[in-house]
Amino acid sequence: MRKPIQKRTIKTRAKLLSAAEEVIRHGGYEALRVEEVVKAAGVAKGTFFAHFRDKDALMEILIADKLNACLDQAQSETPPKTVPEIIASLEPVHEFMTSERYVFDLLIRYSGATAIADIGPIAYCFERYFRVVMMWLETAEMRKDVPSELLAEGVQAFAIQAMSLQYCALHSATTFTDRLETYLDAWLTPAG
């Protein structure tokens, strides 16, 4: 069985990725053009699509990288125990997620896998987010009538809702943090 991972291949891929990062550093994610990336990388357009299924696939990789860095940071600190602490710990994650409308939309679109056995890097990020929160909740003083797995899924749902409403003119009175705190208070520590 031949396993020829040519050196050229990883080099070209690396060139494309770093070129894309550079392009994004200048104009943000939304403004990225494939033509610009391949020009900066010094390869032909077709080469790009030999390395990435489509433009979104590249975006997934780059955005998931950044998101994983945010999750690293969140995980490195001492586990939060209260709702405000949880929100504070997740702040860098949410901050990046809503840094650009384009980024948020893409995150949501790829938060679940497109097809079975085709789970992309962003879907893994969401899975990781879920697991990190679940671990926090297990050692925090939250309601115990439902499993912490379910609680963590709810935190994710509410965080997405709160981020979405940031973009919604009909609900722009409250800030993201206030809204999320209201949600999580009601979800994690309901007053019997």
Add this chain to the structure above:
Amino acid sequence: MRKPIQKRTIKTRAKLLSAAEEVIRHGGYEALRVEEVVKAAGVAKGTFFAHFRDKDALMEILIADKLNACLDQAQSETPPKTVPEIIASLEPVHEFMTSERYVFDLLIRYSGATAIADIGPIAYCFERYFRVVMMWLETAEMRKDVPSELLAEGVQAFAIQAMSLQYCALHSATTFTDRLETYLDAWLTPAG
């Protein structure tokens, strides 16, 4: 004083809309091509964009129409009182929302307004969904420690989460209805 809404205008717009509906009836939403619509409507391409900001704007109108029809239906029946009844009443709405991946993505993308004072038909649908659920909750026996407004926002968040996870290979063990029921039981009637 100038208010010349030419008859021609509404006629052309109507032609475009019904042509689009016809096209969708055949191939679904995702496969719709603007060229096909204008051909079927017997107008030039430029005319399309004189009537709709872009392709998404047309889609918003058509999808919001369908969604409003579903909401009409949900509202016409006797108000549900329990979690399973609420889920059952919303079933046609959720059914349509997830009828096509393309539709679901577009719904989410336009669920909030793109910009202040630029609230599209889909954003209004979400607002309506929220209000309908809130009214149901007010006369149902749910937790009373938080306002029903908040409860309704939560229902929306959980419904979206449950729909999203339908598309996610990492969480495809549970069905949509089961998952949503689990969510709403924990959200609406927490065991002190």
Add this chain to the structure above:
DNA sequence: ATTTTATATTGACCGTGGTCATTTTTTGAT
């Protein structure tokens, strides 16, 4: 070294959404 085969790269080309200067039609004033 030479040939063969697998893999990577290329760039002309296509599909489709969206633009805009030009032309056609409608409307209101005379």
Add this chain to the structure above:
DNA sequence: ATCAAAAAATGACCACGGTCAATATAAAAT
């Protein structure tokens, strides 16, 4: 009826993501 100004329709054109047959390069076999 005639004309001027506003509104609507037109279609050639552009931008940009994505394809693919042809070509170039690397690795394996002789």
